[in-house]
Amino acid sequence: MRSSTRSSTSSSPAAPTSTTCSSTSSRSPDDARRRQLRRPGTAGQADRRPARLGPRGAPRAAGAAQPPRAHPHRGPGGREGRRGRRRVRALRRRPRRLRASLRRALLRGVRRRARAGDVLPHRLPRPQLRTRRLARARARPPPGAARRLLPQLRALRLARAGADAGAARRRRARGGAPATAARGARDWGHRARTRTGEASVLINEMPRYEILDDFALQELERGWRRIVSDLGIEFLYEEALETFKAAGQDVEGELVKFDPDWILEQVAKAPPQFELQARNPERSVQIGGDHMVFSSVYGCPFVREGLERRDATYDDFQNFVKLAQSFPQLDSPGGTICEPNDLPLDSRHLDMVYALTTLSDKIFMGSVTSGPNARDTIAMAELIFGKESLEETPAIISLINVNSPLRYDDRMLSALVEYAKARQATVVTPFLLMGAMSPVSVAATLAQQVAEAFAGIALVQTIRPGCPVVFGSFLSNTDMQSGSPSFGTPESAVGLFCTGQIARHYNLPFRGGGALTSSQVVDAQAGYESMMSLWPTFLAGTNFVMHSAGWLESALVSCYEKFVTDVETLRMLHEVFKPLEINEETLAYSAHQEVGQGGHFLGAAHTLERFRECFYRPLVSSTENYERWNRNGGRDTATRATDIWKKTLDEYEQPPMEPDLQAELKAYVDRRRTELGD
Template identity: 50%
Template sequence: MGENVAVDAEPTGGRRGRGERGGAAARRAARSGGGPGQQLTYIRRKVKVYEVLDDEGLALIEKNADTVLEEVGIIFRDDPEALQLWKSAGADVKGERVHFPRGLPRSLLKTAPKVFTQHARNPERSVEIGGDATVFAPVYGPPFVRDLDGKRRYATIEDFRNFVKLSYMAPSMHHSGGTVCEPVDVPVNKRHLDMIYAHLRYSDKPFMGSVTAPERAEDTVAMAKIVFGDEFVENNTVTTSLINANSPMVFDETMLGALKVYARHNQATIVTPFILAGAMSPVTVAGTLTQILAEVLAGAALTQLVRPGAPVLFGTFASSISMQSGAPTFGTPEPSLVSYGAAQLARRLGLPFRTGGSLCASKIADAQAAYESANTLNSTLLAGTNFVLHAAGWLEGGLVSGYEKFMMDVDQLGMAQRFAEGIDLSENGQAMDAIRQVGPGSHYLGCDHTQANFQTAFYRSTIADNNSYEQWLAEGEKTAAQRANELARRWLESYEAPAIDPGIDEGLKDFVAKKKASMPDAFT
């Protein structure tokens, strides 16, 4: 597979970050949960991936997916250009349904990069996507929030800015994300402008673009060019955007339009079948994997017809459902098996992989939320996921972005990052001097090695209470959610926006103002 080679230049809109890139500061932050400003770089996994399928099983899924593409086909709805691209490439186009000769999508994807860099406004925050890298991005898409006063309500643009700020301040969050919540107090046709501006102004981490209409994707690219420059954007990747398949086996004109815009400008797309197994795919893991692979092959290969070499990710969002009510369920075994299997298929295909996060169906940040999120996040990390959407803040099956849940999840992400470092086998990690010094029958509390390492030896949670019962009583008998609430408030009170060139900021504001003035408000 080809590699995405970046132009040897830096974006013009950023500055060097206050946080250190790696080293002792990063290790301290990883063990303590860090604090605002102590940023961690994206993860370089040093633990092996967990695999659930052998070569024979993978080959069977791939064969079945090719059969689906050839015999059943994929609908590309209301997009004559996409249909013509497929026809010219040798596919059999019947109306809006495309049937693919065996191997055609796979051959087209040979031009897609295995690994690429998404550049941030602050070069220190740029991330690598693919290979052994893992990038955590926050929750995406909920129309509601669970606020710091405990109310479930519609999200506002102020909530959106708050989540961008919290993501910027969170040491273990590597990415600003996209629609961290849907600001319903802003007109539908204009809110994307405020959202993209918030990502570019209130954070200097990488961000995701708008996909709700092709022209909104164009606005995203235009705003990125104000920050990074035209040439830099056309030759490098500065935004990664989510393209959902309308499963089963349909891509609609909205998603296709955004996909084409981003691919033409060399910007990354995450082609993701949105699966509620039993409703939008078969009830079995193997059947679901077959459909996912077929949909990803068709959607991802289209990016290469638009622009060979455009970065694209193999995405999947898979949930089971309650067969009694039809409601989505999370943290259950079957979606984890789907994630593990899909990750293997992505590696064989040579594409970066996206799945998982901290998913739950719970309405509040309670034990159900914790168990379901932990089960999902654990399998996400061990699958070898490169881009983790919904890594923090997800509640109620994706209907709600929760402030307290966000802070609790961020704490867990720090633990996950520490785990992914693997075992230190350096001279210090081996600790032979400590073993010799202490000898039989003594303890390690006061030895030189312990004293030298005590600040960084173990991860220290920002949320968990490990003190005595008496101390817990004296401090107000606070729950984890209450401690998360207080931490979120402290972070937001202490937030300081990253610097930006005043001319670039004015350019962004002017672009937003002119675009808003060019059209009437629309709320549908």
Template identity: 45%
Template structure:
């Protein structure tokens, strides 16, 4: 598909206006996508750790912050801010590397200004999401340099792939958030590609999205583009981006991430503070040791957002995986990362901030049974632990190296099941079904009862991809497995895609900004 043929997207509420008739015409003719809405969980989170065990982890993390400390690298402004706040600073073993140690209670006291939940605004207000509380927001895969599909196999991703994924995510109701780096478009120079990615999120989708965080300058470009879309004052007072900020585990915060964090937090945009931990390599092999280090690293990042701007929205995050002690490769869907997710979720609730973790993670190279099992074994703890923001919920393959077209469709189908499960059990009069029991009585069946007839369309969750027909019917229809069916579905979705309307004046403002920025940025691919 070509991106230029699609109609633009947006609310058209703010920014430079123009072409009102064109905007109204586009709004009238745009396809309406019915979204499921973010999940409001009616089930209680599973909490395997006792208060005494959590207190032990918190006490140990305080010891780490006081005695071992956290390194800050290549950001002297951040170091000075911490020094002014009361941290002890010593020179590290490299120039511009400093070891920070924190008096007991300092970090926790700063975190108190962080909100327990916040609204991230989409350009279509119907797609706003509330992150925190009893809510779960599913966002797609983030970051892979490769894509995989049934027709081409594995190859480097392009900007056309990014646009395709943006369109598909828009059309999938079980994905509540557009995400961020859906894949790395390697055909666009690194210094410029963030502009095309943010524009694609704005043009082809109307769900909330994420900032570029690969430098402070690119984060600032993301904020500027949002100001053109929403208006500068609106962005200053409201969250319009939730973005991923990774600690360089073990126990290092580097200048790249700190630079993006400062820009976003000062602009009142949400940062997901996520230590990137593969247990056994970046943290101890034990669950409690990993949770201790994770809490220490994340607490410092969360507190730093509040040093930048008290009250700025922030999310406690973790990427939880273990390592094969035989090969050194990360492994997914195993018990130990599940316990890290459960424990970190409990720690986040005690801290009073939203929590990010989980996803449809797998190490499989293709969307096979291994991918399905590992993804399911990661998504169940995601839902049951009470994760608020779930990145990588759909499309993840090969340990995060590939974005899968078919995997995106298969995962999104399963997410509708998790959405149904999160609703809990219906105890209304209809749910009690006493009228059906009285009507049918002993020795008959419920197929023709009034209650069954009234509820048969919504009684049970049903997959849109799974084949539950007889063997003969399946064979007559081509013996297609679920990957083949998913392949046909994403192709049909792209053929049917119509972009939501974007005010032409806003669109032109964004294109002008991108042209101006690209004119001064280098074409170097690094």
């Protein structure tokens, strides 16, 4: 009988009441009452539901028309279906990005649905922490609402932590900053010193990554000794040959064979660390020790701007100087950041030095294309710093490349001689691509590198004992399938580790690494190859890092977008190599006591006092979800970098310089340009 009653009820939903009564006649009155309450439209059901309110909160009349129930997929404005679902999801996820009117409409709809019983509790929008208000006041539940922790338990935990609850609330309410922590509380065996502000140089005191044992160092010394004594090195400059001959070395034409012990005596005269003064004294730097100095790309004939690859111009050169001045991660704009091909060849060095010294107040690199060009650089530096100051503390550092294998050309040697006489720093760098300029093995390349570099350093010390000099390294390999140079390779990383260890073994500051890549555009290859070059640069403790920003296409291109992405990488690595502070404040035990088990730390006092600066904030990287990223134009890394470098140039402020000094520099440039016939 029970089954027949069910079938008749399901087939005829509007069945008369007598049918229901007959089906429940055999049941108890309580069962009939419960069944009646489950039927829609009954008086019992109406009693169980909350009263419907009309305008201004007055109860609606019994016969009044009821408003339509809120559709679970209907957003503000009444849209349903897929479009409505999409909007509701977006509103739930990002309420703080909406206009106030839309937010209020959403909340009204949610409240109506909650009153009508259509929305489950876990489907209601979650409370959002609005970071704009975090510094002003802590988000608190409304009066009378239940807190996660009972007030008595919360007060007890604060009391146990030794915290003053009233003072903590007042400090959070006014957005109080955290107390300054003592740097270096963790004992690394050294003082915790890092870049602070725009004028400080990164001091990397992390343990160095060294892979050579004593036997390997002895074998490398045996290798370079054989090269300098048995094979010799060519010097295509008469003054250098006369200097070596006067020092008692074996000179046969342009070939010089050295006594290895004499070379070591000369190398020992080079200072292990020295200062470079900048036009702004706060931007002066130390080269050597644990200091790491970064300069931008060097020597590229082309420029890439977005999708366009073209010849570099003087405007590009000036732009890169301004960018290097603007980013504190770079300690120097460098030297020949790009070749200004729109200027005359014989006099363009004057314009480059003028831009380096007027558009930036950081240290700079001098011209090395000839001896006269080096003298022009020194003369312009004397106008800025004074001759006596320049003699006491160098202000110029210049790159001297070896024409590997085993040869110095006349242009580089003439510039080296001029800078050594003026006691200005030089970076003596063998240019080694394994398989082309050196053998394919890393060990043979290292021996050749030491032989070539030590011969040049010995020349500098013979001309001017004690003159600052840097042991340079430019070591990578050749793609044996195409013959093109390769950068960001495992071999170059190993070579850099070894070079750093060799330089420390002979007590010399050294140069190496950079954001090097073979990629033609700013893509994933450019990113991972550059990081593959910069990681060993930091781990080896490189003292002077050229090509730190802007290098592209194996040194053929200076790229605006790559400049910005490399700065982003430098910013991250600077954070990685900061000493880690471990003390009572950073352990934040009071935060654990405040939150307890199973909660979250977003609203904890420790978080609210530090949220603005507790984590690294990226310059280029995007952390948006896909919908927001797509709504903002779907811009990739290169596009975002374009916006950044253009905005940086718009906001650039030229460092001040005395008008008389700037006029003297301009007059010198004009006079020398006339003398050179340009």
